Amino acid sequence: MDFQNPPMMDRQDLRDLKKSIDLGFRDFSRAYGEDIESVFDPLLYFLVWLEKLLLATPWPVVLLVLALLAWFGARSWFVVIGSVLAFLLIGYFGMWKDMVATLAIVSVCTLLCLLVGIPIGVLMARSDRVQSSITPILDVMQTIPSFVYLIPVVMLLGIGKVPGLLAVCIYAMPPIVRLTNLGIRLVDKEVLEAAEAFGASYRQKLFGVQVPLALPNIFAGVNQTIMMALAMVVIAAMIGMQGLGQQVLRAVNNQYLAVGFMNGLAIVALAIIFDRISQNYGKRLQKHLDGGDD
Amino acid sequence: MTEASVEIRGVYKIFGPDPKSMVDLVKNGLTKQELMDVYGHTLGLENVHIDVAHRGIQVIMGLSGSGKSTLIRHINRLIEPTTGEIVVGGRNILEMTRSELRDFRRFGTSMVFQRFSLFPHRTVVENVVYGLEIQNIDKETIADRGQRWIDRVGLSGFENYYPAQLSGGMQQRVGLARALATDADILLMDEPFSALDPLIRTDMQDILLSLQEELHKTIIFITHDLDEALRLGDNIAILRDGVIVQKGSPQSIILEPADDYVAAFTKDINRGRVLKVGSIMETQRLLDGPQIERDMAIEDALQIMIKTGSTKAIVVDNTEAVGSVSLDKLVPALARPEISAGLKD
Ligand SMILES: Nc1ncnc2c1ncn2[C@@H]1O[C@H](COP(=O)(O)OP(=O)(O)OP(=O)(O)O)[C@@H](O)[C@H]1O
Numbered sequence: 001m002d003f004q005n006p007p008m009m010d011r012q013d014l015r016d017l018k019k020s021i022d023l024g025f026r027d028f029s030r031a032y033g034e035d036i037e038s039v040f041d042p043l044l045y046f047l048v049w050l051e052k053l054l055l056a057t058p059w060p061v062v063l064l065v066l067a068l069l070a071w072f073g074a075r076s077w078f079v080v081i082g083s084v085l086a087f088l089l090i091g092y093f094g095m096w097k098d099m100v101a102t103l104a105i106v107s108v109c110t111l112l113c114l115l116v117g118i119p120i121g122v123l124m125a126r127s128d129r130v131q132s133s134i135t136p137i138l139d140v141m142q143t144i145p146s147f148v149y150l151i152p153v154v155m156l157l158g159i160g161k162v163p164g165l166l167a168v169c170i171y172a173m174p175p176i177v178r179l180t181n182l183g184i185r186l187v188d189k190e191v192l193e194a195a196e197a198f199g200a201s202y203r204q205k206l207f208g209v210q211v212p213l214a215l216p217n218i219f220a221g222v223n224q225t226i227m228m229a230l231a232m233v234v235i236a237a238m239i240g241m242q243g244l245g246q247q248v249l250r251a252v253n254n255q256y257l258a259v260g261f262m263n264g265l266a267i268v269a270l271a272i273i274f275d276r277i278s279q280n281y282g283k284r285l286q287k288h289l290d291g292g293d294d
Numbered sequence: 295m296t297e298a299s300v301e302i303r304g305v306y307k308i309f310g311p312d313p314k315s316m317v318d319l320v321k322n323g324l325t326k327q328e329l330m331d332v333y334g335h336t337l338g339l340e341n342v343h344i345d346v347a348h349r350g351i352q353v354i355m356g357l358s359g360s361g362k363s364t365l366i367r368h369i370n371r372l373i374e375p376t377t378g379e380i381v382v383g384g385r386n387i388l389e390m391t392r393s394e395l396r397d398f399r400r401f402g403t404s405m406v407f408q409r410f411s412l413f414p415h416r417t418v419v420e421n422v423v424y425g426l427e428i429q430n431i432d433k434e435t436i437a438d439r440g441q442r443w444i445d446r447v448g449l450s451g452f453e454n455y456y457p458a459q460l461s462g463g464m465q466q467r468v469g470l471a472r473a474l475a476t477d478a479d480i481l482l483m484d485e486p487f488s489a490l491d492p493l494i495r496t497d498m499q500d501i502l503l504s505l506q507e508e509l510h511k512t513i514i515f516i517t518h519d520l521d522e523a524l525r526l527g528d529n530i531a532i533l534r535d536g537v538i539v540q541k542g543s544p545q546s547i548i549l550e551p552a553d554d555y556v557a558a559f560t561k562d563i564n565r566g567r568v569l570k571v572g573s574i575m576e577t578q579r580l581l582d583g584p585q586i587e588r589d590m591a592i593e594d595a596l597q598i599m600i601k602t603g604s605t606k607a608i609v610v611d612n613t614e615a616v617g618s619v620s621l622d623k624l625v626p627a628l629a630r631p632e633i634s635a636g637l638k639d
């Protein structure tokens with residue numbers, strides 16, 4: 001018995017196995033790639049439309065909307081002024097167009113993650129079986145190196161916006177699912193029992209009690225999803241996603257120090273702005289819990 | 295007894311992985327301890343029978359863990375019995391379909407909770423009208439009725455506060471208003487006042503009694519406080535380890551406790567103040583002597599008899615003589631009864 005080398009498949013067989021998987025998937029993507037791609041067309045149109053809209057809007061209007069959003073979310077002059085200033089600087093250093101592209105893709109991704117993730121979280125909270133079958137999938141989504149799933153995505157959909165979008169979503173979706181599930185499960189059992197005692201139906205309990213009481217947690221999930229989407233823009237740039245990430249990638253490839261730093265910092269600025277706005281909004285949602293008056 | 299609107303018949307509740315198959319064992323005399331040690335199941339309720347008088351206040355008493363919350367939750371099926379029947383208004387509620395049960399909970403019963411269980415994200419008024427919203431009533435009726443109940447429990451001006459901004463007593467007023475707003479006939483109250491300070495608790499009892507005078511609900515009221523039970527209860531049932539050990543009027547429970555457990559509950563009360571002349575009088579009529587109302591406390595009756603220097607008195611019910619009492623009956627009633635050896639366990 002050889003204790004130095006663990007038992008191993010025959011080299012030839014192994015090569016054949018890998019080859020047949022590759023070929024099989026290639027055939028599959030040749031046959032269905034276009035159909036699958038067309039499924040995502042509406043998403044692509046929406047993304048392109050949003051990007052064009054943002055670019056067509058005069059910059060003072062964009063800043064105004066940003067300021068309003070910041071005020072509505074964070075209720076803090078500091079955040080409002082900080083956000084506007086950051087956007088002005090980004091424009092001043094010539095990154096406006098790339099930033100808009102990044103903004104558009106992060107918005108669309110977040111929206112998609114919420115649309116898909118929140119219902120999944122709700123289902124998980126409803127049944128332990130669903131929870132125990134989805135949790136491992138989420139674990140895989142979060143731990144598998146992003147480059148690995150870029151391969152099949154690119155084979156299937158080629159290079160471009162949609163595959164980038166999908167790659168970002170795979171990475172950014174788990175937090176919103178997990179925190180929706182957690183938030184609903186953490187709702188006080190006694191309060192839920194009260195709703196039950198008054199004859200609330202499943203829907204009335206879900207929308208009237210569970211979701212509102214889970215909102216602070218759901219918002220923490222939204223916040224994390226946005227952050228993770230932003231973190232992915234550089235990696236997604238490798239498969240052709242436009243925006244600040246693309247510039248960072250270009251800088252890495254060509255050793256452009258200034259470009260790299262500027263675009264990197266722009267991403268950080270976006271992250272901080274989004275984080276402050278969504279986090280403060282989430283905090284305000286649970287104000288009723290500590291008896292503060294408003 | 296008047297028409298019973300809630301009847302609990304032979305209810306067993308066993309907690310554990312396979313309760314159904316444990317029922318026969320318990321019926322054949324397996325004890326709670328054996329059930330736990332040998333089979334790993336918890337005996338929550340054992341062969342409970344209670345007929346709740348229509349429009350009366352039925353108190354259920356027992357120490358912590360005796361199964362009070364478990365029992366009251368059977369009446370609106372928040373907990374399903376392992377076996378037994380629960381009949382409300384002539385209808386076995388265990389046969390209801392899901393939607394019938396939902397309507398029964400919406401229109402037939404309402405509940406007040408020990409830890410209030412208010413909706414923290416809803417304001418006072420939104421909490422009060424919760425049951426009405428669930429019933430899908432129109433907005434104007436909801437607003438009207440909500441305001442009426444808020445005024446009735448003395449919360450006017452606090453409509454837009456959140457529960458966390460209110461004191462415990464005020465929160466439970468919200469809980470009470472929320473339960474009353476749906477106009478359900480049956481009110482389930484699981485230790486509603488136990489979490490409150492003694493003074494506030496007395497206040498809340500007053501509110502409940504005055505409401506009951508005009509509303510005449512069928513109330514099932516849980517408490518572990520005998521004073522509260524005596525004050526509110528038309529009938530009292532005492533629960534011990536899931537078994538009803540005694541049922542009866544408050545007076546009979548004090549006068550004839552069924553066992554040590556019940557006697558322990560009653561030992562600290564002021565018997566002279568709680569016991570009524572009517573419950574120890576003899577039916578033999580007297581011709582002369584001072585007159586005493588039948589629901590006068592023994593303490594006060596003694597006072598009158600000592601003042602007038604008589605050893606006997608006529609017991610009257612609205613000036614009509616219904617019986618008599620003598621000092622040698624009144625005085626022993628003040629002493630705690632001996633537990634007869636046969637009833638001890
Ligand atoms: N879901 C459950 N699973 C297992 N055992 C339970 C369950 N619910 C209640 N029990 C047990 O049943 C018994 C009665 O509990 P219950 O809550 O009805 O008591 P209680 O009289 O309301 O007490 P308290 O005064 O503390 O509220 C307890 O021994 C408890 O451990």
Ligand SMILES: [Mg+2]
Nearest residue numbers: 362363364484
């Ligand atoms: Mg209890």
